[in-house]
Structure formats: structure tokens, C-alpha cells
Amino acid sequence: MASSANEPVSIHRSFLVWRGGYYGKVALALSALAIVGYWIDHPSGPPNGGSWLGYAYGTIGLGLIGWLAWFGIRRRRYGGQGPLEGWMSAHVYLGLALIVIATLHTGFRFHWNVHTLAFVLMAIVILSGVFGAYAFVRYPAMMTTNRAGSTLKTMAAELASLDQQCRDLALTFDDEVAALVVQATEDYGGKFTFREGLLGRGPNLLAGATGAAIAKLRDQVGGVGNAQPAEVLPLVQNLTKRATVVVKMRRDWRYRAQLLLWRAVHVPLTIALVIALGIHVFAVFYYR
Amino acid sequence: MTEHYQVAIIGSGPGGLSAAVTAAEQGLSHVLLERTNHLSDTIYKYQKGKKVMAHPMRLPLQGSMPFEEGFREGILENWNIAAEKSGAHIRLNAEVRKMSGQRGSFQLTLPGDEIITADEVILAIGLQGNLRKVPVPGADREWVQYQLDDPDAYQNERIAIIGAGDAGIENAIALASHNEVSIVNRQPDFSRAKPGNVAAIEKAIRSGQIRAYPNSAPARIDDEALILDTAEGQSIVPVDRIIARLGAIPPRKFLEEAGIKFPSDDPAAVPELNETYECNVPGLYIIGALAGFTLIKQAVNQGHEIIRRMAGDPIPPADEDLLRQRFDPAFPGAAVNDVLTYLREHVPVLAGLTMLQLREAMLESSIFRFAKGDTVFKRGDYTSSLWNIAEGSAHVLINEARPDMAVRIGTAEFFGELGLISGRRRSATVIAGEPAVMVEIPRRTMRRLQASVKAIKAELDRVAMRRIVHTGLARDRPISDIEDVIAGAELKRYKAFETICAEGDPVDALYFLRTGSATVTRVENGREVALNYIAAGSLFGERGLLEDGATRAATIRATVACEAVRVDATVVRASMDRMPELRAIFENAVQSQLDQTVRSALARAGQTQNKVDETALTSFLMKQGVGEATNAFIIDEGLCTRCGNCESACASTHDGISRVNRDAGQRAMSVLLPVACRHCENPHCMSDCPVDAITRAPTGEVFINQQTCIGCSNCANNCPYGVINMVDPTSGQKEPQNWLTWLLDSVGLPTPAPKPHDHNAPHAMKAVKCDLCKDTGGSPSCVAACPTGAAIRVAPETYMSWLRDGRGQ
Numbered sequence A: 001m002a003s004s005a006n007e008p009v010s011i012h013r014s015f016l017v018w019r020g021g022y023y024g025k026v027a028l029a030l031s032a033l034a035i036v037g038y039w040i041d042h043p044s045g046p047p048n049g050g051s052w053l054g055y056a057y058g059t060i061g062l063g064l065i066g067w068l069a070w071f072g073i074r075r076r077r078y079g080g081q082g083p084l085e086g087w088m089s090a091h092v093y094l095g096l097a098l099i100v101i102a103t104l105h106t107g108f109r110f111h112w113n114v115h116t117l118a119f120v121l122m123a124i125v126i127l128s129g130v131f132g133a134y135a136f137v138r139y140p141a142m143m144t145t146n147r148a149g150s151t152l153k154t155m156a157a158e159l160a161s162l163d164q165q166c167r168d169l170a171l172t173f174d175d176e177v178a179a180l181v182v183q184a185t186e187d188y189g190g191k192f193t194f195r196e197g198l199l200g201r202g203p204n205l206l207a208g209a210t211g212a213a214i215a216k217l218r219d220q221v222g223g224v225g226n227a228q229p230a231e232v233l234p235l236v237q238n239l240t241k242r243a244t245v246v247v248k249m250r251r252d253w254r255y256r257a258q259l260l261l262w263r264a265v266h267v268p269l270t271i272a273l274v275i276a277l278g279i280h281v282f283a284v285f286y287y288r
Numbered sequence B: 001m002t003e004h005y006q007v008a009i010i011g012s013g014p015g016g017l018s019a020a021v022t023a024a025e026q027g028l029s030h031v032l033l034e035r036t037n038h039l040s041d042t043i044y045k046y047q048k049g050k051k052v053m054a055h056p057m058r059l060p061l062q063g064s065m066p067f068e069e070g071f072r073e074g075i076l077e078n079w080n081i082a083a084e085k086s087g088a089h090i091r092l093n094a095e096v097r098k099m100s101g102q103r104g105s106f107q108l109t110l111p112g113d114e115i116i117t118a119d120e121v122i123l124a125i126g127l128q129g130n131l132r133k134v135p136v137p138g139a140d141r142e143w144v145q146y147q148l149d150d151p152d153a154y155q156n157e158r159i160a161i162i163g164a165g166d167a168g169i170e171n172a173i174a175l176a177s178h179n180e181v182s183i184v185n186r187q188p189d190f191s192r193a194k195p196g197n198v199a200a201i202e203k204a205i206r207s208g209q210i211r212a213y214p215n216s217a218p219a220r221i222d223d224e225a226l227i228l229d230t231a232e233g234q235s236i237v238p239v240d241r242i243i244a245r246l247g248a249i250p251p252r253k254f255l256e257e258a259g260i261k262f263p264s265d266d267p268a269a270v271p272e273l274n275e276t277y278e279c280n281v282p283g284l285y286i287i288g289a290l291a292g293f294t295l296i297k298q299a300v301n302q303g304h305e306i307i308r309r310m311a312g313d314p315i316p317p318a319d320e321d322l323l324r325q326r327f328d329p330a331f332p333g334a335a336v337n338d339v340l341t342y343l344r345e346h347v348p349v350l351a352g353l354t355m356l357q358l359r360e361a362m363l364e365s366s367i368f369r370f371a372k373g374d375t376v377f378k379r380g381d382y383t384s385s386l387w388n389i390a391e392g393s394a395h396v397l398i399n400e401a402r403p404d405m406a407v408r409i410g411t412a413e414f415f416g417e418l419g420l421i422s423g424r425r426r427s428a429t430v431i432a433g434e435p436a437v438m439v440e441i442p443r444r445t446m447r448r449l450q451a452s453v454k455a456i457k458a459e460l461d462r463v464a465m466r467r468i469v470h471t472g473l474a475r476d477r478p479i480s481d482i483e484d485v486i487a488g489a490e491l492k493r494y495k496a497f498e499t500i501c502a503e504g505d506p507v508d509a510l511y512f513l514r515t516g517s518a519t520v521t522r523v524e525n526g527r528e529v530a531l532n533y534i535a536a537g538s539l540f541g542e543r544g545l546l547e548d549g550a551t552r553a554a555t556i557r558a559t560v561a562c563e564a565v566r567v568d569a570t571v572v573r574a575s576m577d578r579m580p581e582l583r584a585i586f587e588n589a590v591q592s593q594l595d596q597t598v599r600s601a602l603a604r605a606g607q608t609q610n611k612v613d614e615t616a617l618t619s620f621l622m623k624q625g626v627g628e629a630t631n632a633f634i635i636d637e638g639l640c641t642r643c644g645n646c647e648s649a650c651a652s653t654h655d656g657i658s659r660v661n662r663d664a665g666q667r668a669m670s671v672l673l674p675v676a677c678r679h680c681e682n683p684h685c686m687s688d689c690p691v692d693a694i695t696r697a698p699t700g701e702v703f704i705n706q707q708t709c710i711g712c713s714n715c716a717n718n719c720p721y722g723v724i725n726m727v728d729p730t731s732g733q734k735e736p737q738n739w740l741t742w743l744l745d746s747v748g749l750p751t752p753a754p755k756p757h758d759h760n761a762p763h764a765m766k767a768v769k770c771d772l773c774k775d776t777g778g779s780p781s782c783v784a785a786c787p788t789g790a791a792i793r794v795a796p797e798t799y800m801s802w803l804r805d806g807r808g809q
Helices: A015-020 A022-040 A052-074 A084-106 A114-147 A152-170 A175-185 A194-199 A209-220 A229-286 B014-026 B072-086 B166-176 B195-206 B252-257 B296-310 B320-327 B336-346 B355-364 B417-422 B443-452 B454-474 B479-487 B569-578 B580-606 B614-623 B645-653 B714-718 B739-746 B796-805
Strands: B003-010 B030-033 B098-100 B106-110 B114-123 B158-162 B180-184 B210-213 B217-222 B225-230 B233-238 B241-244 B284-286 B366-370 B375-377 B386-391 B394-397 B407-409 B429-432 B436-441 B489-494 B499-501 B509-515 B517-524 B527-535 B555-558 B562-568 B632-636 B661-668 B671-675 B694-696 B702-704 B725-727 B766-768 B791-794
Touching: A015 A022, A015 A084, A015 A114, A022 A052, A022 A084, A052 A084, A052 A229, A084 A114, A114 A229, A152 A175, A152 A229, A175 A209, A175 A229, A209 A229, B003 B014, B003 B106, B003 B296, B014 B030, B014 B072, B014 B114, B014 B296, B098 B252, B114 B296, B158 B166, B166 B180, B166 B195, B166 B210, B166 B241, B195 B210, B195 B714, B320 B336, B320 B355, B320 B366, B336 B355, B336 B386, B355 B443, B417 B454, B417 B509, B436 B443, B443 B454, B454 B479, B454 B489, B454 B509, B454 B562, B454 B580, B479 B489, B479 B569, B499 B509, B509 B569, B517 B614, B527 B614, B527 B796, B562 B569, B569 B580, B614 B661, B614 B671, B614 B796, B632 B796, B645 B661, B702 B766, B791 B796
Parallel strands: B003 B030, B003 B114, B114 B284, B158 B180, B158 B241, B180 B210
Antiparallel strands: B098 B106, B106 B114, B217 B225, B225 B233, B366 B436, B375 B429, B386 B436, B394 B407, B394 B429, B489 B562, B499 B555, B509 B562, B517 B527, B517 B555, B632 B671, B632 B791, B661 B671, B694 B702, B725 B766
């Protein structure tokens, strides 16, 4: 049961299958239509944004970008607005369709200018959005599994209590061992920063003070320290247990950071995109 | 020489004092006799600084005695001033030992065998002068007390509380932090008390803070010991102090010796009065708590009205105008008394009430005139009032497509009792069958009437039982066809989680669930599997009734406290033999159930993705009380990105204060049940709101009226799910909306904390909870704001059926 327990309950439905994936079908049809149009169109010059089809795709792209960016505002308009889930579903699928339409709009002509800059910004925004959608689909279940019914707050409380127990147990050993144990209880596998959350690998506590403390404790049995296994075992168990709690907390932190941090790219670059797009449109019509 | 007065007033509480003040103003020769050495002993004995309410708010105050909502001290002071200013003739320390005579010749015996005479007497002694005593030897010890003024006055004592009503529980809990407290309860549980108090005392007992002696009664009180008779024999409880909270009752002996008759032997019964508050002894008037009126304002008005009538200057009762407004739509311009008489003659439920009870009931009820075909209520409405037909008839549309199959309900009958009892949606639309006059009595009034007039409850139960059996078994046939089944029906009550019938038991009965809900489970491969969820109003246990010697194929268990109508299998079989159509009904029922089982199994087989343990999830939800919900907020953490948009949306829709708390919620598997209102079938919060600020909208939302809420926190204490918060409504943090915070929040960075609310500023607390965003005109904003589909709001029966059969497109 444990392995299956955190699969989504089938009666709650993901935004990806909202109304049977309606907007996915809309986006697919739109893209297919755009490709067919591009294929059968034979403009006088090479395919470019200035042909009538290029203008059409540009207008559709512009409309889509405006509408997609509006989601940031819509997301916080509460009350009497209808389900956000539908908007979310449309945002994801139509955002993907935008890649196709905008690329066809360029006619595959890229240069070092503001026009290509707008395209590149758009591409980055969409890619970060793809990662966001992936994170939204994957991480909740992983997070739930990792938390196993607990919360970050209760995990922190559990950790604090385990650390205290470790330190108390360490008092019965000599100073060197006790110092190592205290050091181990201060090892949280790095800082809880966004950067760590986004880039940090799962910490390996055994490579640090925890591993050293456990190795030292093993040496205490019999030989040098004359300790009995029964004296050492609780402390080793506690150190191991706190290490697993730390790993869980760090993993939770990573999921949370990744659920949030893609937006640090997605949102500011959307704003940059809107500005670049404004210049692009202005330039196209002014210098025509 | 004996002194003689036109009127003697006994008791100086709000009623007596108001009478005396008015008598002084009207120039009547009068005397006010008070047993203690101060006025208004009951309120005098309130806990220091206690807030006193002035209900009912809309009832005007008559006479010149001041009274408005305030604190004990201020109210007592105002009354003392009013008494002095009016020049009322008051005698303190003048307990009336004996009373005899009637109009013109009353004789009252005071201490020192002093006798005074009076033409008329107003008895306003309340109940608190006659607290129920512990009826055992040794109860006269001075450390056996009957009230608790200041719990902090006792430290490190061994204290036994006798009596497990609300007062006893509240005292026990107040004392438990500094003393060793035990509570003696004659009953096995605390079911008599308010749910909030029950939860609190049960928690204190579980944690070992308070020791409980259930099924116990005091046998004797010795030095430092209370001897109890318990179910297991005698038990000795060492004590330093005993506080008995056994309630207050009318001083029956004194009253009966004066010639006053009581309607029953029930010690809590109150004397019968006519509409001028006169009892069976001519010239003797009884007002206030002794007459069954517990509110201060009522007593003040009654004292005033009686004296005005005696002085030959009568005024209409305080509620006259309110009643006229109530009656005006149906009886324009009619005299209030004529309408009341009409109601007594035409509405049997109201016939047994005294005129005073009737006036009180009608203050909250409505009279309607319907034209033929007018809709009274619609199927699916969430109303829970009882409808009485005074004239004309009503048609219950069992099948809306077939109006010819409507069930007719005639003059002097009532309908809507199922909604009243179960708290569920109306099960059928009702229209007026011909021009009709109907009286709608709201649920809370009906509950009060049922408690005070036993015949009403019995009649309601009887009719409800007939109708539930009729609609469940043979709604298309005349009720006379199944009279024998109805005769064999009995009402059974079940506690939460009690087994109604177990797998393997012989099939010995058929059930109709009247209130609550139940689950059907079966053991498959050594594992209990949830098969079905039964909502109030359904029939169950019919499978196997057709075969002799069949056993139950599944266990049926109450999810909350339930009431079910049980009909013995032999009765059902006998009528089936007589009536082959009834057999067909059962065969159809069994077939459709089989079809459903097959469908479910197929749906389950098709759902390879669905690995959720239905039974574990069902039992989790039922343990969390979702069985009594009508609309529960459920989040799937397998989809939830923890963005908190649901809480933000809730706060934004409701003055910046969220009514959803995910952190405090309960989890099982990937399902999170946040702390949020479930809009229970029979809402616990509504049971004890002194101002009736909590209502259920016809569409089902249970909501608190912020204008009328007085912040007493009864509802918050009574809610078993902790979904009601007491907040200062001005403290809500409106989201700071500037571009910087917007951007920071958008990219997931912490926003600067808004300016903290000044908690020292004067504020009034209000109770707030989810209202399903009924005023926004859309779906609940929490669900609407969920970007991933993790959050849903759903009725438990719908959720269970989705869980079983999958959710269609």
C-alpha cells in the first residue's frame, strides 16, 4: 500500500486532463493548421514575418502572448471567476502551440537584432514553463511520498528532539566522541537557501561529521573505549535516524524550491518579452 | 394589625422589580417581598463581570425599568437606582413562608409569623432560589455547595462535581487546572450537555486531568469522603469539597400548598397559565423563569404588563406589533388574537400550546396564502421547516413528470417533517393543491416545541415513520396498502460507528435511515472493503429478505449518530405473501443493486490507475466525520503544489481572513482534509446560537450573519471540527497590491510583512467560517482558485460513488 498510497486519487483530476484535455486538442489543431498553412503558402520572397501569412501568424502570436501573460493577473483575481484550473490547462497547451506559431512567423530567419531577441526571450519563457508544468505534475506526488503524512514543521520538531537526544547520549562518552557527535548534530547538509534547493544534490551526511561520529563510535565497542554494544547502539541509531530526517527535509526543500524557482525565470522574462515585443512591433511598422 | 395591599409582588428579580416600579408609578398600593438582603439575587450571584445579553433583540422593552445588554455590575446598579427613584415599596429579608387565599383575600406569612394580605399576588421568584439538592445523608455539610462564583478561589483541593450537565462540566473544567477534580455522572456518557462541553470534558478525562465516575450516584457524604453507588458496587472518593450542579426546579411543595396545579409530575414542569399570566388560582400571576420564560427582557415586560392591567390602564403585550406584522400578509388587518384563535383551531400541532407558548412560536413562524399550483418548496431545497396546512391541501410531486401521481396532503395535516428530522435536502417538490393557508414553523421553534410538548414529538415521529416507510417501499400505491408494515415499524437509535447489522447475521429486518449516514462494508480476502454509502432517507438491508434463512452479505455501520426505522423481516414477508406487488418491489431493488455491484466491479477492473485503498480512505473520511457533511473540502496532495492559492482566494473573498486551514488538516494517503466547514446535515454550530445568527440557505450553505453575531463563541465551541474562528473582523490583512509585492510573490520570493494589526485597539469578536462563497455568485473561490485540480468541494455520497465507480467525464 505504501508505494501506491500517494498516487493521486483518481477522482481529483489534473489540469492536464481538464475537460478531457480539451485545450490540448485545441492547441494541437492550431499548430497543425499553422504548419499546413506554412507548407502550402508560397510568398513572393522567402518565408518571413512580412508576408500576409507572416502577419497573420504574428498577430495570432501577439494575441497569444498577451493572453498568456494575463494569466499572472488572472491567477490572483478571486471570487466569481470560474475555475482557474481551466485557465491553467489552456495556459499550458496554448503556450506550447505558441512555439510553433511564433517559429513559423519568423520564417526561420534569425539575426542579431531585437526581433530575434524577442523570439529568444519567448523561447526561454516557454521552456521554463515546460519545466514548470513538469514540476507541477511530478513533484506534488513525490513531495507527498517524501513527507509521508508529516509536515516540514513536524519534521523540524522531530529533528530538534533527535539532536537533543544525541547530545544527551554523547555525554557518557569521552570528549573527542562527544565533540564529533555535537558536530554531527549541527550538520544539516548545507544551507536551506533557494540556490541550494535548486542546484544542491541530495546531501551525503555519512561523508561528513555524522559518518565520522559513527565510525568513532564503532571503534569504542570492545577495544579502545571498552564500551558495550548496548551503550553505543542507541546513539548510532539516533544519529542515523536524524540523518534520514535531514535527507527528507532537504528533499522536501528541493521540491519546494523547484516548484517555485522556475517562476523566477518565467515571470521576469515574460515582462522582458512583452517589452521586447513592443519594440519589435514598433520597429516593424516604423521602419517598413 | 396586618398590612393590606392591592398587590403583593414576591421576588425582586427583573420581573418582580419591573412590576414594583410600575406599581409605584401607577400609584397602586403594593409591596415587593425579597427573601435575601439585596435585590435580584439570581443576577447578583452571577460570576463577577459576567456579560448579560438582552435577547430577543427585536422585542421592545416596556415600562421604565432600564435594561440593555451590559455587565452584571452595571445592570444591578441601574436597577437599584430605578427602584429608588420610583419609590417602590420594597421589603428585604422577607421570605414568604406560606401563601393562601385567592383574589381579594391572599394571606402571606413572613418571618416572625408576620402576616400581610393582598388582593392580588404576582409570583416572580424564578428558579434559582430552589436549587436541586443532593438527596443523601451528610449533604448538609458546609463544604457541599451548589454554585461556583470564582474558580480561582480554590487551589490544590480534592473537588467532586456532582451532575454532568453543562454547569457541572464547565465548573469541572474551570477547576481542573489547580485542583484534583472528579465528576460524578448518573448517565454512562455526557450526552445531555452541549457538544462543545462534551468534547472538552471527554478530552480532559482522556488526558487524566479529570476523573469520571459514570453510571454513579451519591449514596452518602462522610468526613472528607463521597460514597458513590456505581455499577460495580460502592466506591469511596476522597474529597475536600463537593460542588453539586443538579439544576433548579420550581419549589413544588410551596406552590402546591398555595393551590397551584401543575400539568405533570415532572419536577421541571411549569404551572399552566392563561394569556394574562394568571394561574389556576384566581388573582395569582406567575411570571419569569418560574413560568418558563428564561429571558430577562420577557420578565421585565410581563411585570409591567400585569400591573398596567391591574391599574386599569392595559397595554398590548410587547410582541403584539411583531405578531401583527407576521400575520398581516395572510390576514391583512385582522386582530392578533383572532388569528391566534384561528391557528389553534386549524393547526393541530399548535392546538396543545398555551396562548403564551403560541405567541412565542408564532413570532418565529410565518403564515402563507397560496393559490392553486403555487410552489411551496422545491425538490433539492435545503430548508428544514415544518409546513402545516390550515386550509386547503398540498400535493407532493413524487415524480415531477407525472403530476397525476402526486400524493395529496389535506387540511390539518403537516408535511416537510423529513427535512426537519434529517437535515437533508427536500426529497420532493410540494405545490398547493387548491387555494391554501399554510403555516411554516422553523426548525429551531419545532425543536423547542417538541421538547416542551411531548405529544408534538410523538405525533411527528409517528407520521414521519409512516411516510418514510411509504415512500421507501410503495410510493406509487396508497398508504393503506402497507398499513401492516407500518404497524410493525419501530424507531432505533445508533451511536457513531455502531454496527447496525453485521455480515453473517441472519436477515431479520428492513431499515429506513432517518437521520445520519452509514457505510456498507464487506470482508474480501481478509480485508474490509467499502461497498456503499447510505445517506439519510434511504432504505437498506432489503437484500436476502426474499429468501428464508439468508444471512447478511455485508456489515452496515453508522458513521455518525443515526436514527433508523426498523421493520421486522417477518412483518415484511407476511405482507409480501399477501401483496405480490411488494415482492416485485424487492426483486427490482435487489436486481438494481446487483446491476450496480456488477457495474462497480467492472469500473474497478477498468481502472488500473486507481491504486487507492478505497476502504482505508473511506474509513479515514468517516472517522473524520465526513459522514455528516453535505459539502466537504478535500485536497489531493498528489496534485497539490502547495501554492496556497486556495487560502489566499478564501482570504481575499472574506475581508482578508482565510476560513480554510490546510496546516491543521488531517491526512491519509494522498488525501488532505483541511480544517474547513463541511456544512453538516444537522449543524452542531446552529444548536446553541442565542441570536440565531447561523442559518442554512435554501441552497445548502450554512452561514453566520456577521451583523447579528454577538461573538459569544458558542458555535465555535460546539463545532466538533474546529472550523469556526473567533476573529476581529477588522484585523484581516488585505493583500498589499503594488507592483513590487506582486512581482516578488509571482516569482516565489517572500513579500515584506504587512503592517501588523493593532491588537490593543478596541474590537468586537465575531464568529467566521466558510459560507461556500454564496455571495460571490460563483463556485467557492478556494476550488475556483486551484490551478491544478487538487482541491474539490463535494458531497460525501458523491465522493464515495466516484471512489467506487470512478468519476465520469
